[in-house]
Amino acid sequence: MNWQNALKDYQLYLKIERGLSKNSIENYALDVKKLISYLEINNMSISPIKITPDIIQQFIYEVAKNVNARSQSRLISGLRSFFSYLVFEDYRASNPLELIESPKIGRKLPDTLSEEEIDSLICAIDLSKPEGERNRAILETLYGCGLRVSELINLKLSDLFFDEGFIKVTGKGDKQRFVPIVEITQKFINIYRTEIRNHINIQAGFEDTLFLNRRGKQLTRAMIFTIIKQLAEKIGLKKSISPHTFRHSFATHLLQNDADLRSIQLMLGHESITTTEIYVHLDKSHLTKVVEKFHPRK
Structure with a gap:
């Protein structure tokens, strides 16, 4: 088995067996491609079946010179997954990364915005332009529903269940999960739909896509980043923010207002509660309030 065939089979496995998204599959494949490139540059003709832990250790050592601990840990995790697949398919007897330790990294706490900062960003939108109403609806949806940027741009008209107070998120x-949507967010989406979207020449294949660009096609991830970056510059916000910052703020503000972690987990679509628990670390006062409210010795 050569590297290209192994990588192709691995990508099919990630898609079919594990059901990963296109972006996730590309990231996993990139880790393997970096190893392949290293072998080619160093004229090492060795198959994925025969490669040894020593060679991989040397590769990781070289990579570590140019990347931070978090990137290094991500690479090791990606390669470990690839070789675990080869073991699973009986191509190898063992995983060459079994004894290779990832660097110790602290859990990175996400940046968040205050309610006032979010209001300032939304108020900075120029509503005199057609895209203004769309951009306001976008920010309100990111913050009001805690969506990932990929979930936002893929949102469909058929995913909106306003009468029931939910949207369906992929x-x-x-x-898929159902996320509650408050009336104020529904209001701004409806304004965009009736006053702006209805007058766009929508291209074939995008009739059901909620948020569209001026050419009647789906917005890109990069466009959402640009919209937010420009608004941050406009109000002089010093924080480095992205669409994900609104998702973090959604979760943090819910927690600060005494929402329980399990509910937040379901709304965010986290598989593990440990992923959601990171928001507890943002606001230690929440822990104090829990003890004061529920401990028998309070």
Whole structure:
């Protein structure tokens, strides 16, 4: 088995067996491609079946010179997954990364915005332009529903269940969940739909896509980043923010207002509660309030 065939089979496995998204599959494949490139540059003709832990250790050592601990840990995790697949398919007897340790990294706490900062960003939108109403609806949806940027741009008209107070969100691995949507967010989406979207020449294939660009096609991830970056510059916001910042703020503000972690987990679409628990670390006062409210010795 050569590297290209192994990588192709691995990508099919990630898509079919594990149900990962296109972006996730590309990231996993990139880790393997970096190893392949290293072998080619160093004229090492060795198959994925025969490669040894020593060679991989040397590769990781070389990579570590140019990347931070978090990137290094991500690479090791990606390669470990690839070789675990080869073991699973009986191509190898063992995983060459079994004894290779990832660097110790602290859990990175996400940046968040205050309610006032979010209001300032939304108020900075120029509503005199047609895209203004769309951009306001976008920010309100990111913050009001805690969506990932990929979930936002893929949102469909047929995913809106306003009468029931929910939207259907397709998350990582094409897993679907229903997320509550408050009336104020519904209001701004409806304004965009009736006053702006209805007058766009929508291209074939995008009739059901909620948020469209001026050419009647789906917005890109990069466009959402640009919209937010320009608004941050406009109000002089010093924080480095992205669409994900609104998702983090959604979760943090819910927690600060005494929402329980399990509910937040379901709304965010986290598989594990440990992923959601990171928001507890943002606001230690929440822990104090829990103890004061529920401990028998309070």
